[in-house]
Amino acid sequence: MSDTQPLIEDAVAIVPVRDVEASVDFYADVLGFERRFVSEDKSFAIVVHGEAALHFIRTDDEAALQATANNISVYLWVKGVDDLYDIYKAKLDALEDGRVRAPFTQPYGMREFHVKDPDGCLLFFGENASDESVQA
Secondary structure: OOOOOOOOOOOOEEEEEOOHHHHHHHHHHOOOOEEEEEOOOOOEEEEEEOOEEEEEEEOOOHHHHHHHHHHOEEEEEOOOHHHHHHHHHHHHHOOOOOOEEEEEEOOOOEEEEEEEOOOOOEEEEEEEOOOOOOOO
């Protein structure tokens, strides 16, 4: 047996979605994620951005889709959150009301912006508000 302790190196959210291709297109075309994998039957996909990854799994289960829309959130740690928002801004402006919240500073010290994906999964893009890259 090894003297070193096992280490969990990463975690990836697996998000139930109605349409895997639509989700992949949104993440790639609006948020700049790379399309890493889409299964032939379009039931599963992986997108990545830097070291972050998300997996999507197709479902028709309304309870699972309601969970995605009402209970699933993903926090994406960013360096330069305001700059990233500026890159996304034109495409985010095209989304319907209520899907985007522009950058703001949280009482708990994080600078964030929020985006809801096509199935309602809430994405938090954030960095520590004391980071040098944060704009006023």
